[in-house]
Amino acid sequence: MKKITACAFLVFTLLACNSSNDKKDSSTEKKDNNTAMDNPDYDAGLNLVAKSDCFTCHKLREPLVGPAYGDIAKKYENTPENISMLADRVINGSSGQWGEVQMLPHRDLKKEDAEKMVKYILLLKN
Ligand code: HEC
Structure with a gap:
């Protein structure tokens, strides 16, 4: 025993x-980006993204099934409006913004958490 x-x-x-x-x-x-990592939004968002399915379709620097997070950060300015809009797209799904492939919805995500994820993504410029 x-x-x-x-x-x-x-x-x-x-x-x-x-x-x-x-x-x-x-x-x-x-x-690879120290200033981004110093931001408290970075860890909070990264934890949520890592726990969810995001990394099966997104990489940081190269497109996979979805666009690279670095490219998303370059396309959208880091404003409250964009954070809210992108969080809605993560929750409801997105299509037609980057190409033919669509992102499936993540309906069980809370808006608050989706916004944290987007804040992290928007720190990944350059
Ligand atoms: C099944 C594959 C897949 C998964 C899983 C996935 N994505 Fe996506 N994602 C995509 C694709 C494909 C696009 C591009 C959609 C488009 O063209 O509108 C995208 C686009 C995005 C965008 C940009 C939307 C826009 O309007 O430009 C963000 C932000 C994003 N994903 C975040 C996330 C987050 C956060 C997660 C995890 C909760 C996640 N994705 C999980 C495939 C995926």
Whole structure:
């Protein structure tokens, strides 16, 4: 019995280690813009984006299924109006802004969280 508990503990520790490593990797990948990273919106938004499905279709610097986040940041000025509009598009889905492929809706996202995600994306210029 003791052995099993010890084993379970080990597996748990390994899993915990693994996931914190993943986090570290993805944040070092983005360490190319120090001023953006100093902004508190950066971490809050990145956490939400990383938890959701965004990175399956978006990369930072190159288009994937969707446009690169850097390109989105270049296209839209960082204003409250644009943040609100883009958050609505993340929630309701978007089409025709970048090409033929559409972004599926994320209806269970709160507007507040979608805005945090967009604030992070708009920090990724250059
Ligand atoms: C299934 C693939 C897919 C996923 C998942 C996805 N996107 Fe997109 N996204 C796209 C595509 C494709 C476009 C371009 C749509 C268009 O042309 O209007 C896009 C566009 C955008 C835009 C720009 C919209 C505009 O009006 O210019 C933002 C911001 C965005 N995505 C954020 C997100 C965020 C945040 C998430 C995670 C919650 C996410 N995306 C998840 C495919 C995806």
